[in-house]
Amino acid sequence: MRLFSGPWGELRVFADEALPPAADGLADVSARFGVRFRPALLRLPVRRARPEAPYVAVWPDDGVLPDLAEDAVEASDDLAGVVLAELMRHKCFVCDARFEVIHPDTPIPVLGRNLARHRIVSGCPACGSDYGRSRIDGLGLLRLP
Helix, strand or coil: CEEEEECCEEEEECCCCCCCHHHHHHCCHHHHHCCCEEEEEEECHHHCCCCCEEEEEECCCCCCCCCCCCCCCCCCCCCCCCEEEEEEEEECCCCCCEEEEEEECCCCCCCHHHHHHCCCEECCCCCCCCHHHHCCEECEEEECC
16 A cells, blocks of 8 residues: 555555455456556545545556555655546446446546546447447446346
């Protein structure tokens, strides 16, 4: 686990260790979506009294995943291009195919401007409908049975 901090708060990004209960639902996100998708917990300064919020920290395709060991030396560019996202389930409005989706959470005041470095998968891969009809998009999609 690696702790990143800034004026925006604290972000704990996890490697392969056991996750705290707040991030349990993200335990296998890296195995299913790829190594650039990492479980994370975010604590904003205004929410110090509230629990950390679970997110998926997503590094861009052209980015380098930093050392996530706890004792790693923090480089200022380790979060370059990172976007925070939520793991969700969506259903295509056209063909009813169901997907697990990594959906970027752009209103978060941390790392929100990095979305331009990411490829958004838009439209339903099952039936080919565009986003306007399917309402399917995200940083990563996996079809559910």
